Amino acid sequence: MTSLSFSCDCGKTTWVLRNATPKTATRAICYCADCQAFARHLGSDTTLDSNGGTALNQCNPADIDVQTGAENIALLRLSPKGIFRWHTSCCNTPMANTAHTPGVPFTSLILAPAQADVGSVLGPNQALVNVQAAHGHNAPKATKGMGRLVRKFILRAINARLNGDWKKNPFFTSDRSPIATPRVLTKDERTAASARS
């Protein structure tokens, strides 16, 4: 089984995506303002591409294993109802976005910390979403692959619910609590993170 290895910038926290193939992957680039604000708040200069896009891979949470530094995993919400945005606390490397409950088995792994050529493992990018917030030279103007993204998410979620895989989620404890206490950005922090420099 092919795995894709990830490491935070300082190397203390490492995680792998198992079962990593073009068939299981749904790669997407999200240009939404919230993904951009998340990267900016963390001060991550490797996450965003020149158009403000974040490279993601939607996958089954059960396929993600944290190998070292699990105690460094931290949780951020941009607003009180915002999605769960996971990162490392050792060096503020973004990791993944998830729903706020493991009952919705949805994870978008952020691909920037991958330690290998992502394309050779997961295949080409398949979707461009939230392009209205893209900016810069040659910014994409049209959304691409949204139907496929939603379809594959639903299939993956149904499968995980049926085979019990949804209970294996590295970001939640067995009693369905997040492994880290969510920190919600203050309004000022959110405003600062939303401002494009």
Ligand SMILES: [Zn+2]
């Ligand atoms: Zn680190």
Ligand SMILES: [Zn+2]
């Ligand atoms: Zn986004």
